Amino acid sequence: MKLESPRPLPVLFEFPDEPERLECWGRFLSLDAAGAVLLCGPRVARGARLRLRFDLPGGERLEGLEGDARRVKRDADGYSEVRLLWRVCPARDALRRGLLGLFAAAV
Amino acid sequence: MAVIALVAKDDKTRRELQLAVEELGHRAASACDLKGGLELLNTERPRVVLVAQDPADDIAESMLFELEREAPLLPVVVALTRRSAPRALELLKAGVHEVVSAPFGAESLRGSLSKALRWRGTWYEEPRSAAPAEKARTYGAWALAGLLLLGGAGGLTALYRHRRLAAEAARTAPVLAWDLPYGHAAGLAWDGKELWVSDWFSATIHRHEPVGLRLQSSVTLPREVPGAMAFAAGSLFVASAPRMVVKHLLDERLSVLTRSVDSVPQTVGMAFDGLYLWTCDAKKGRLHKRLPDAELTVAASFEYPGVRPAALTFDGRKLWSLDAGGRELLRHDLSDPRRILLRLPLREYDAGDWTPVGLAFDGRRFLSAAVRRRGGLSESRLFAHELAPEVLAGILKP
Numbered sequence: 001m002k003l004e005s006p007r008p009l010p011v012l013f014e015f016p017d018e019p020e021r022l023e024c025w026g027r028f029l030s031l032d033a034a035g036a037v038l039l040c041g042p043r044v045a046r047g048a049r050l051r052l053r054f055d056l057p058g059g060e061r062l063e064g065l066e067g068d069a070r071r072v073k074r075d076a077d078g079y080s081e082v083r084l085l086w087r088v089c090p091a092r093d094a095l096r097r098g099l100l101g102l103f104a105a106a107v
Numbered sequence: 108m109a110v111i112a113l114v115a116k117d118d119k120t121r122r123e124l125q126l127a128v129e130e131l132g133h134r135a136a137s138a139c140d141l142k143g144g145l146e147l148l149n150t151e152r153p154r155v156v157l158v159a160q161d162p163a164d165d166i167a168e169s170m171l172f173e174l175e176r177e178a179p180l181l182p183v184v185v186a187l188t189r190r191s192a193p194r195a196l197e198l199l200k201a202g203v204h205e206v207v208s209a210p211f212g213a214e215s216l217r218g219s220l221s222k223a224l225r226w227r228g229t230w231y232e233e234p235r236s237a238a239p240a241e242k243a244r245t246y247g248a249w250a251l252a253g254l255l256l257l258g259g260a261g262g263l264t265a266l267y268r269h270r271r272l273a274a275e276a277a278r279t280a281p282v283l284a285w286d287l288p289y290g291h292a293a294g295l296a297w298d299g300k301e302l303w304v305s306d307w308f309s310a311t312i313h314r315h316e317p318v319g320l321r322l323q324s325s326v327t328l329p330r331e332v333p334g335a336m337a338f339a340a341g342s343l344f345v346a347s348a349p350r351m352v353v354k355h356l357l358d359e360r361l362s363v364l365t366r367s368v369d370s371v372p373q374t375v376g377m378a379f380d381g382l383y384l385w386t387c388d389a390k391k392g393r394l395h396k397r398l399p400d401a402e403l404t405v406a407a408s409f410e411y412p413g414v415r416p417a418a419l420t421f422d423g424r425k426l427w428s429l430d431a432g433g434r435e436l437l438r439h440d441l442s443d444p445r446r447i448l449l450r451l452p453l454r455e456y457d458a459g460d461w462t463p464v465g466l467a468f469d470g471r472r473f474l475s476a477a478v479r480r481r482g483g484l485s486e487s488r489l490f491a492h493e494l495a496p497e498v499l500a501g502i503l504k505p
Contacts, residue, residue, distance in 0.1 A: 002495075004495060012196045023192040025192055025196055029391070041207075041219070054194075054196075055200065077218035078217065079222065090283065
């Protein structure tokens with residue numbers, strides 16, 4: 001089952017392996033318990049580790065969610081479309097619970 | 108070229124942004140404050156609002172608040188004069204489409220403006236017992252071990268895994284499509300009980316039952332080349348090439364009531380809203396509001412707000428069009444169809460091999476007819492586009 005939000009979900013992210021890079025922002029094109037597709041202006045290298053911070057619809061804040069950039073492609077507008085796979089961390093379980101809550105509220 | 112409303116308090120920033128917008132081939136309509144910016148909504152009908160502000164200011168939030176009433180789907184791009192990621196997130200959460208930071212130039216604005224002109228939401232996917240991507244990771248480790256231990260046997264394991272994931276993906280996203288037994292579908296209409304499909308090549312109108320799409324009956328119209336169709340005032344209007352609109356009685360033979368010369372031809376879509384007959388012209392990119400009289404008098408004509416219209420339908424409250432260029436459904440305001448109230452992407456058309464030709468709404472989902480050419484052969488297919496419950500509830504809410 002899939003839900004489409006009327007507005008894209010914004011997200012802040014940083015590169016733990018590249019501390020010199022500033023914190024960036026983007027938005028999710030899709031989000032699930034295993035990974036996400038992130039759309040952002042800054043360039044992201046394939047294999048990069050990202051640490052994300054965002055609020056799920058409903059207000060639950062997720063911090064410290066880490067994912068690996070498994071696929072990266074630049075779209076026609078010059079944006080990076082990054083396929084992320086979550087690393088095992090407490091925030092991933094919180095995301096799973098948050099998504100279940102989201103669908104439970106929608107049904 | 109699109110009109111971009113530009114709101115910037117500071118003259119220098121406004122000039123910089125105006126130059127960048129114009130360099131990108133758009134027209135910038137400028138204002139120095141919120142009030143001026145809101146006036147631009149009515150006078151210029153912009154497709155994007157670009158607001159320049161310091162992170163400490165709240166012009167963008169005020170603009171969003173006002174737009175909630177005036178134009179809730181109009182994307183707002185904020186140009187921050189100082190970079191601040193937390194402030195950018197706040198603005199994005201408030202509903203801003205994109206945030207860019209100084210220095211401003213055509214290059215830094217190109218992507219964000221282009222995106223804002225074609226924006227989408229986020230898809231959330233329900234968690235399952237084991238998501239395919241997670242399985243991929245686990246299976247990948249097993250396949251590697253298999254390769255080390257069994258050499259060539261690992262290749263077979265990987266092949267098995269690939270097929271299994273493909274089958275799983277197919278199960279989780281079922282394709283709701285039916286191949287039609289004729290190859291030149293040209294129009295689609297829903298009469299409340301059955302689905303009507305016109306086929307221009309055989310000059311026939313086919314009636315299908317709603318469940319399973321079984322063919323119920325067919326009527327051949329030897330003097331017509333039927334295309335777009337709409338039910339209106341107890342009769343069936345059919346656009347017929349080269350430039351005719353034929354009104355049929357709803358009897359067994361679809362007897363002809365009137366034949367009119369289409370004064371605004373190239374009609375590819377048709378829908379009746381209970382009072383007016385709406386038609387669309389794909390070639391000129393226009394929507395026509397017409398009286399259902401003998402001459403189909405054009406009461407008003409509007410520029411199509413999408414890329415290329417392919418079909419029209421009416422959901423009982425609003426007009427919908429299928430934008431073949433943007434591969435999405437657009438819901439239009441009846442008083443001014445240039446105003447888009449909702450966009451629904453059509454992923455079935457993402458691959459680009461099917462060309463949509465007809466659209467209908469059966470009260471709970473959209474149906475579209477499409478054709479595909481392969482060599483000298485033409486195939487027709489009917490797609491059902493299911494709606495998320497909250498979207499359907501929003502559409503049907505009085």
